[in-house]
Amino acid sequence: MTIKRYQTAQRMSRIVIHNQTVYLCGQVAEDANAGIADQTRTMLDKVDALLQEAGSSREQILSATLYIKDMSMFAEMNAVWDNWVPEGYAPARACVEASMAREELLVEISVIAAVS
Numbered sequence: 001m002t003i004k005r006y007q008t009a010q011r012m013s014r015i016v017i018h019n020q021t022v023y024l025c026g027q028v029a030e031d032a033n034a035g036i037a038d039q040t041r042t043m044l045d046k047v048d049a050l051l052q053e054a055g056s057s058r059e060q061i062l063s064a065t066l067y068i069k070d071m072s073m074f075a076e077m078n079a080v081w082d083n084w085v086p087e088g089y090a091p092a093r094a095c096v097e098a099s100m101a102r103e104e105l106l107v108e109i110s111v112i113a114a115v116s
Contacts, residue, residue: 006053015054017115021062022054024111032104036073039106040080047111058084060114061091067098067108077107 007014016023027046029039051057068077074095085091091111100108 015050017054020115022051022056022113022115024050024054024113026067026108026110028101028105028108032102036068036076036106037080040077041084043107043109044080044084047109051111051113054113055115056113057116059086059089060116061085061089061111062114063092063112064094065110066093066095067100067110068095069098069100069106071097073106 001018004017005013005015006017012025014025024047027043027050030042030046031038034042048058051060066077066081068074091113098108100106
């Protein structure tokens with residue numbers, strides 16, 4: 001059983017691969033001062049980059065868990081999500097309202113995907 005870890009620090013690895021499955025740590029927006037649409041967009045850009053580094057892609061996402069600061073922003077976040085997910089490749093997904101690690105963050109995502 002081989003476990004590969006990438007971009008590892010004391011607290012976490014940004015990517016962990018085990019048995020052809022990639023696990024991404026929680027991703028947040030590039031600019032925490034932006035609105036929910038921009039935070040969602042840049043967060044998903046980071047997911048794209050990490051999936052590519054791991055040998056995976058959006059089409060191979062198995063599961064996504066989204067954490068949103070306030071459910072009143074759910075529709076606006078979903079508009080960005082819906083444009084990002086390729087048609088026919090929607091993963092299993094959960095979205096919950098949660099307190100964020102930093103006050104200005106509005107959304108975070110954790111992703112599990114298959115590796116090519």
